[in-house]
Amino acid sequence: MKVMSHTLGFPRIGVKRELKVALENYWSGKISKNELLSVGKMLRHRHWKQQKDRGIDFIPVGDFSWYDHVLGMSMLLGNIPERHKNKDETITLDTMFRISRGDCSDEKSGLASDMTKWFNTNYHYIVPEFTNSSSFKLSWLQLFEEIDEALLLYDNVKPIILGPLTYLWLGKVKGSNFDKLTLLNKIIPIYVKILLKLKERGVTWVQIDEPILVLELPENWKKFFYSTYYKLFGYTKLLLTTYFGGISHNLDLITKLPVQGLHLDLVSEKCDLSLLNSFIPKKWLVSLGIINGRNVWRSNLKKWFVKLKPFIEFRDQIWIAPSCSLLHSPIDLNFEARMSKEVKSWLSFSLQKCEELSLLKNALNNNVKNEIELWSQPIYDRSNSNLVNDILVQNKVKKILLSDVKRDNVYSVRSKKQKKRLNLPLFPTTTIGSFPQTQIIRNLRLDYKLGNISFKNYQIELYKHIKSAISFQENLDIDVLVHGEFERNDMVEYFGENLNGFVFTDNGWVQSYGSRCVKPPIIVGDVSRSKSITIDWITYAQSLTNKPVKGMLTGPMTILCWSFLREDLSEKDIANQIALSLRDEVLELEKEGISIIQIDEPALREGLPLRCSLWNSYFSWAIKTFQLSCFGVRDDTQIHTHMCYCEFNEIMDAIVLLDVDVITIETSRSDMELLEFFKNFEYPNGIGPGVYDVHSPSVPSVKWITSLLEKAINYIPIDRLWVNPDCGLKTRNWDDTKCSLENMVQAAKIIRENY
Ligand code: GLN
Numbered sequence: 001m002k003v004m005s006h007t008l009g010f011p012r013i014g015v016k017r018e019l020k021v022a023l024e025n026y027w028s029g030k031i032s033k034n035e036l037l038s039v040g041k042m043l044r045h046r047h048w049k050q051q052k053d054r055g056i057d058f059i060p061v062g063d064f065s066w067y068d069h070v071l072g073m074s075m076l077l078g079n080i081p082e083r084h085k086n087k088d089e090t091i092t093l094d095t096m097f098r099i100s101r102g103d104c105s106d107e108k109s110g111l112a113s114d115m116t117k118w119f120n121t122n123y124h125y126i127v128p129e130f131t132n133s134s135s136f137k138l139s140w141l142q143l144f145e146e147i148d149e150a151l152l153l154y155d156n157v158k159p160i161i162l163g164p165l166t167y168l169w170l171g172k173v174k175g176s177n178f179d180k181l182t183l184l185n186k187i188i189p190i191y192v193k194i195l196l197k198l199k200e201r202g203v204t205w206v207q208i209d210e211p212i213l214v215l216e217l218p219e220n221w222k223k224f225f226y227s228t229y230y231k232l233f234g235y236t237k238l239l240l241t242t243y244f245g246g247i248s249h250n251l252d253l254i255t256k257l258p259v260q261g262l263h264l265d266l267v268s269e270k271c272d273l274s275l276l277n278s279f280i281p282k283k284w285l286v287s288l289g290i291i292n293g294r295n296v297w298r299s300n301l302k303k304w305f306v307k308l309k310p311f312i313e314f315r316d317q318i319w320i321a322p323s324c325s326l327l328h329s330p331i332d333l334n335f336e337a338r339m340s341k342e343v344k345s346w347l348s349f350s351l352q353k354c355e356e357l358s359l360l361k362n363a364l365n366n367n368v369k370n371e372i373e374l375w376s377q378p379i380y381d382r383s384n385s386n387l388v389n390d391i392l393v394q395n396k397v398k399k400i401l402l403s404d405v406k407r408d409n410v411y412s413v414r415s416k417k418q419k420k421r422l423n424l425p426l427f428p429t430t431t432i433g434s435f436p437q438t439q440i441i442r443n444l445r446l447d448y449k450l451g452n453i454s455f456k457n458y459q460i461e462l463y464k465h466i467k468s469a470i471s472f473q474e475n476l477d478i479d480v481l482v483h484g485e486f487e488r489n490d491m492v493e494y495f496g497e498n499l500n501g502f503v504f505t506d507n508g509w510v511q512s513y514g515s516r517c518v519k520p521p522i523i524v525g526d527v528s529r530s531k532s533i534t535i536d537w538i539t540y541a542q543s544l545t546n547k548p549v550k551g552m553l554t555g556p557m558t559i560l561c562w563s564f565l566r567e568d569l570s571e572k573d574i575a576n577q578i579a580l581s582l583r584d585e586v587l588e589l590e591k592e593g594i595s596i597i598q599i600d601e602p603a604l605r606e607g608l609p610l611r612c613s614l615w616n617s618y619f620s621w622a623i624k625t626f627q628l629s630c631f632g633v634r635d636d637t638q639i640h641t642h643m644c645y646c647e648f649n650e651i652m653d654a655i656v657l658l659d660v661d662v663i664t665i666e667t668s669r670s671d672m673e674l675l676e677f678f679k680n681f682e683y684p685n686g687i688g689p690g691v692y693d694v695h696s697p698s699v700p701s702v703k704w705i706t707s708l709l710e711k712a713i714n715y716i717p718i719d720r721l722w723v724n725p726d727c728g729l730k731t732r733n734w735d736d737t738k739c740s741l742e743n744m745v746q747a748a749k750i751i752r753e754n755y
């Protein structure tokens with residue numbers, strides 16, 4: 001038996017973000033559709049060849065997408081929301097963009113479909129829409145064209161499709177409520193047609209992704225797995241593919257399904273290979289996901305060799321693979337010219353991961369170990385590196401975790417002292433932190449970064465922007481001011497750049513959604529703060545006004561969720577190191593006389609494990625981590641937090657336990673109905689429900705904001721209610737910002753008159 005290798009999918013965006021550039025040029029009319037199509041084709045061919053050249057045996061096809069692969073599946077199945085259908089029922093590339101981006105020329109029926117997080121990654125997919133009259137039809141044949149393209153060049157072509165149960169699970173019911181599972185009968189025949197067409201092309205293996213098998217599924221969903229897969233049996237061989245978690249809790253179900261192979265993610269959860277061996281039918285192909293597809297670290301092949309060797313002896317057919325699609329990894333480490341050689345020797349991006357698979361494959365097939373030993377050596381060297389270890393930090397974390405990190409006194413005691421110190425009116429007005437990021441500000445930061453201007457001159461220029469933001473807010477008569485965050489490119493990157501333990505890439509882009517990519521920092525070592533980060537900007541802003549200026553920090557859980565994390569330390573330990581570093585900043589802000597400090601945690605919800613049964617243990621450390629970041633502040637220092645993009649009902653318990661003095665949240669799109677949860681949970685502290693949507697292009701009227709505030713009063717006692725927008729204003733322009741905030745302040749004043 002020979003071990004083979006494959007990948008579960010490759011990043012589409014291109015190492016220089018070629019797809020992003022082409023898409024945006026196409027959308028703005030700068031290039032034609034044919035030009036866009038040829039960029040896509042060039043990228044597909046390049047990525048297939050790069051994988052083949054590195055020894056990957058089965059080439060993935062169907063992982064490419066112009067916007068999102070879940071939307072691609074909707075198009076293949078002909079599941080197009082009624083409002084986006086062409087009159088002649090044709091489905092084209094522009095249909096895809098209309099569904100994903102909306103059509104602003106058509107306010108009524110141009111509404112884009114929702115977008116949401118792809119499991120617990122930072123990739124976002126377009127949510128399929130289902131109604132009880134949804135119909136399905138094999139449409140949008142791009143998948144087959146791509147397969148034909150690949151078959152001309154390669155023998156082992158392995159198509160990838162999203163499985164029917166996961167596809168249904170990810171979609172949303174629109175209109176009248178009904179059970180989505182009733183649609184299976186209509187969907188399965190289309191899947192059969194797809195498999196038939198693949199069979200006609202001589203395809204042997206199809207990767208059918210069912211990542212929901214890592215979740216704790218309701219019984220009726222489990223039941224439908226059997227009946228569905230019986231109907232899909234007999235066309236091509238099916239490699240049932242799971243990722244983002246272990247499946248031991250669903251092994252009973254999975255091993256009875258009529259498929260020919262199973263892919264397991266062996267990275268995201270520890271698993272006992274000998275146990276798996278006894279459960280998985282002997283004649284099945286087992287694909288072992290051993291290389292982390294969603295992190296950037298070099299793999300310890302030496303360890304895997306030892307682990308896999310006995311397992312493969314028992315099996316007929318073994319493939320090795322990354323744990324999940326490489327979509328979530330940057331593409332090529334060789335494009336990092338500025339990164340130190342030492343750090344580079346610890347890392348591995350998508351192409352290097354393909355090389356790792358080949359190294360391990362050769363070692364297993366030929367029983368030679370010298371190459372993998374050489375490859376794994378830097379991992380051992382790293383554990384002694386000065387860049388990684390900081391004993392002081394490690395001891396500090398150990399010590400602090402033994403103590404209780406709650407505030408000294410309860411909210412009712414603190415709030416009295418804060419009221420006295422701050423002397424704010426009822427319904428105090430504030431903003432969430434950032435003000436418009438104009439080109440002038442971006443250029444200024446870039447000039448400083450490139451060394452074109454000195455720090456002194458940079459500071460002088462930034463001070464000017466801060467000064468004008470302060471007078472802007474004073475003129476509007478806002479009660480609690482912000483400095484504007486002009487120094488920040490990104491709320492996580494800025495803190496990473498100013499803390500020890502982080503490194504940054506030049507080209508480590510990962511697709512977030514559509515043409516949007518992020519470049520997460522990499523935490524390589526123990527995190528600490530050796531210099532002030534925000535003090536200069538905040539204290540300067542405070543020196544200009546008698547009104548309180550909020551200190552503005554990104555919270556530890558958000559920095560954690562939006563970075564690549566080291567694998568030699570638990571998430572909790574990394575989070576605590578970040579929290580302790582931020583705490584130094586918080587205490588310094590307090591010492592400098594700052595009376596309100598906001599610690600943003602928009603990603604607190606994102607860190608939730610996929611399985612609900614693990615939520616409580618996540619919350620218990622996540623809450624403690626947040627509290628650690630402001631542990632030790634005085635009673636009369638007011639701690640705020642801000643959260644957005646989240647299902648608050650799922651995390652209400654945690655929000656109550658956080659015990660911040662004020663939380664500002666995104667609510668305007670829910671018409672304040674979200675506050676129902678806060679009322680039901682008897683949320684005891686201050687709260688600022690966003691009174692207007694910062695993403696919407698229109699300026700909210702005084703009347704609209706007043707009516708929202710009147711609604712909010714039904715849920716929240718007036719002495720705890722704040723007035724603020726939904727989120728930061730960095731993406732807006734100054735004119736809109738001025739009009740919107742003017743109306744917001746006016747609405748607050750109108751409401752105040754009644755009390
Ligand atoms: N303080 C940040 C800002 O205003 C918060 C951003 C966020 O919630 N995503 O930009």
Ligand code: ZN
Pocket residue numbers: 432602642643644645666726727728
């Ligand atoms: Zn926000």
